[in-house]
Amino acid sequence: MSGSTRHVAAPPAGSAREIAEAVRRGERSAREVLDAHLTRIAEVDADLHAFNLVIADEARAEADALDRAVAAGVTPGPLAGVPVALKDNICTRGVATTCSSRILEGWHPPYDATVVERLRAAGAIVVGKTNLDEFAMGSSTENSAFGPTHNPHDVTRVPGGSSGGSAAAVAAGLAPVALGSDTGGSIRQPAALCGVVGVKPTYGRVSRYGLVAFASSLDQIGPFATTVADAAAVLDVIGGHDPLDSTSIPEAAPSLSAALDEGVAGLRVGVVAELMGEGVAPVVADRVRAAADSLAAAGAEVGEASVPAAVYGLTAYYLIAPAEASSNLARYDGVRYGLRVDAPTTAEMMTATRTAGFGAEVKRRIMLGTYALSAGYYDAYYGKALKVRTLIIRDFAAAYERFDLLLSPTSPTTAFTFGAKSDPMAMYMNDVCTIPSNLSGDPAVSVPFGFDEAGLPVGVQVLAPALGEAVMLRAAAVLEAAAPVREERS
Amino acid sequence: MSDAERLTRDDVAHVARLALLQLSDAELDEFTGQLAAVLDHAADVDALDLAEVAPTAHPYPLANVWRDDVVGPVLDRDEVLAEAPQAESGRFRVPAILGEEP
Numbered sequence: 048m049s050g051s052t053r054h055v056a057a058p059p060a061g062s063a064r065e066i067a068e069a070v071r072r073g074e075r076s077a078r079e080v081l082d083a084h085l086t087r088i089a090e091v092d093a094d095l096h097a098f099n100l101v102i103a104d105e106a107r108a109e110a111d112a113l114d115r116a117v118a119a120g121v122t123p124g125p126l127a128g129v130p131v132a133l134k135d136n137i138c139t140r141g142v143a144t145t146c147s148s149r150i151l152e153g154w155h156p157p158y159d160a161t162v163v164e165r166l167r168a169a170g171a172i173v174v175g176k177t178n179l180d181e182f183a184m185g186s187s188t189e190n191s192a193f194g195p196t197h198n199p200h201d202v203t204r205v206p207g208g209s210s211g212g213s214a215a216a217v218a219a220g221l222a223p224v225a226l227g228s229d230t231g232g233s234i235r236q237p238a239a240l241c242g243v244v245g246v247k248p249t250y251g252r253v254s255r256y257g258l259v260a261f262a263s264s265l266d267q268i269g270p271f272a273t274t275v276a277d278a279a280a281v282l283d284v285i286g287g288h289d290p291l292d293s294t295s296i297p298e299a300a301p302s303l304s305a306a307l308d309e310g311v312a313g314l315r316v317g318v319v320a321e322l323m324g325e326g327v328a329p330v331v332a333d334r335v336r337a338a339a340d341s342l343a344a345a346g347a348e349v350g351e352a353s354v355p356a357a358v359y360g361l362t363a364y365y366l367i368a369p370a371e372a373s374s375n376l377a378r379y380d381g382v383r384y385g386l387r388v389d390a391p392t393t394a395e396m397m398t399a400t401r402t403a404g405f406g407a408e409v410k411r412r413i414m415l416g417t418y419a420l421s422a423g424y425y426d427a428y429y430g431k432a433l434k435v436r437t438l439i440i441r442d443f444a445a446a447y448e449r450f451d452l453l454l455s456p457t458s459p460t461t462a463f464t465f466g467a468k469s470d471p472m473a474m475y476m477n478d479v480c481t482i483p484s485n486l487s488g489d490p491a492v493s494v495p496f497g498f499d500e501a502g503l504p505v506g507v508q509v510l511a512p513a514l515g516e517a518v519m520l521r522a523a524a525v526l527e528a529a530a531p532v533r534e535e536r537s
Numbered sequence: 538m539s540d541a542e543r544l545t546r547d548d549v550a551h552v553a554r555l556a557l558l559q560l561s562d563a564e565l566d567e568f569t570g571q572l573a574a575v576l577d578h579a580a581d582v583d584a585l586d587l588a589e590v591a592p593t594a595h596p597y598p599l600a601n602v603w604r605d606d607v608v609g610p611v612l613d614r615d616e617v618l619a620e621a622p623q624a625e626s627g628r629f630r631v632p633a634i635l636g637e638e639p
Contacts, residue, residue, distance in 0.1 A: 154620055155620060157612050157613065157616045157617050157620065158612060250596045250597065251596075251597065264594060264595045264596065290604060293599075293602040294595075294599065356585075358581075359581060359582050359585065361578070362578060362579045362581055362582050363582075365575055365578075365579070366579060373556065380557070381622060382621070382622070382629050382631055383617075383620075383621055383629055384620045384621060384622075385622075386622075387622030387623070389632070390632065391632060391633065392632055392633050392634070393631045393632050393633065393634045394557075394634075395632075396631065396632050397557050398557045398558065398559055399559070401556075401557050401558055402558055402559040402560075405558070407564075410553075410556075410558055410560075410564075410568070411568060411571060411572065413556045413558065414549065414552045414553060414556055414558070414568060414572060415572055415575060417552045417555050417556045418544070418548065418552045418572070421552065421555065428576070428579065430592060431582055431587060432579075432582075433592030433593055433594055434587040434590040434591070434592050434593075435582050435585065435587070436592070436593040437590050437591055437592060437593040438585070438587075438590060440593060440596070470571075470574075471571050471574070471575065472571075472574050472575060472578060475575070486596075487596060488596025488597060489596075513596075513597070
């Protein structure tokens with residue numbers, strides 16, 4: 048495989064649901080499933096750089112322990128033997144967690160994120176930590192301190208970001224499922240660019256305990272998968288209340304897997320007019336219209352929706368997220384963990400550490416946020432952004448009076464080449480369709496729905512009101528079944 | 538935004554000091570242009586009448602979350618300190634704080 052520009056592959060042992068079923072029945076061993084994935088990683092990850100770290104020994108030990116338990120008659124959990132890749136901003140006890148930043152290089156968290164505990168309790172096997180834009184700030188993984196990840200559909204192109212490593216890992220068959228985090232589209236946009244399913248759940252549905260904070264009112268962990276059913280299965284495991292996250296929704300989360308095949312007959316679906324205009328590539332807009340047609344053919348009532356304030360999402364986001372980040376990233380000061388650059392006084396040590404440890408994009412966002420929060424500018428920038436956030440929430444609420452679900456592009460374009468968006472503002476424009484859901488806190492999913500002229504995948508986004516994941520994933524499943532299959536070129 | 542003046546190089550230098558970042562002259566020039574471009578784009582919301590709109594800092598109303606005041610699991614001190622750049626006698630060690638010799 049090495050040397051090729053294309054490394055797309057189905058997961059070598061089948062979907063997560065197939066793996067779990069076979070392992071639970073004792074038909075396959077977790078070890079055999081894991082080894083098939085480790086082999087695939089060894090074959091192609093030198094070309095892709097999806098992983099910052101592969102923990103083969105730890106994973107083998109866990110798989111062997113699971114196999115022994117099954118042999119002893121223990122019924123394992125719903126993700127028994129399923130290899131899972133974790134974005135490298137999700138804490139794993141004793142296993143390096145870098146956020147793809149020099150400032151955290153070599154840090155070993157003293158605790159597991161809640162999602163990691165829940166995955167392990169369900170029988171999943173963590174295979175490694177995936178690459179990201181430093182501290183999840185970016186849309187291409189080009190901001191990783193350890194070098195970019197390459198898109199499995201064309202290694203000369205970016206995988207999207209910031210969770211580009213997780214998206215590429217799933218698209219290349221290195222893991223059947225992966226976790227990412229989505230602050231402004233960081234799960235959905237790379238899912239679209241890599242041709243896999245990516246879900247940003249309702250804010251508060253999945254615990255953020257152990258997710259390294261970027262923008263705390265926007266961050267949410269979610270799954271990547273090759274199928275909607277796998278994404279639902281992972282969400283069922285990682286979702287639900289966690290007392291360790293005070294923003295976790297206390298109500299019980301009903302199973303998403305149970306209702307996936309109920310279809311969309313009678314559902315009202317609105318195509319968001321404001322997200323179909325300027326800047327959206329014609330082929331992407333065409334695919335969204337085709338998706339709307341598919342939902343209509345399956346019995347949905349499709350119309351045009353309007354979320355007027357959505358066009359101001361970019362402005363609100365690029366003030367609010369940096370403002371929160373400037374506060375959250377103040378903790379990297381060389382005192383308690385990570386990098387320290389020695390200097391005679393503590394103040395000088397902190398400045399030297401942060402100057403050496405953060406990359407350019409992280410510095411830009413810290414400064415933008417510090418400025419937006421500073422005396423004299425707070426009302427003009429941060430204060431206004433918070434009011435725009437209110438308008439976006441109101442406009443979504445009005446749209447959901449007329450529609451059950453909304454539909455839009457995930458990303459305005461398909462995967463672009465490395466260096467193509469070196470201007471920060473051009474890069475930020477990638478997030479225009481995904482940002483509104485983070486500001487409103489509502490869930491959204493990107494589903495692969497065909498390809499552009501060059502054979503690159505196009506994702507369409509299904510949006511739902513808060514806690515509307517069940518209906519949202521039903522529509523995603525309908526689109527998955529109707530999506531064109533790529534014609535293999537020899 | 539109209540009621541704020543355009544970002545200057547001095548503003549960026551000041552903000553960098555606040556954020557404990559040291560920028561080279563070349564970085565100051567580059568960041569000034571890039572940050573000003575983002576703030577220029579942000580002027581698009583000047584078209585909105587926001588006078589009567591309440592701000593939203595969080596997607597859902599948040600109330601204080603309480604738990605019973607009982608001891609639960611805590612992080613192991615030695616494990617935490619083992620990750621520190623420097624530790625001594627069960628504490629994080631830092632260089633001089635007030636400028637005197639340590």
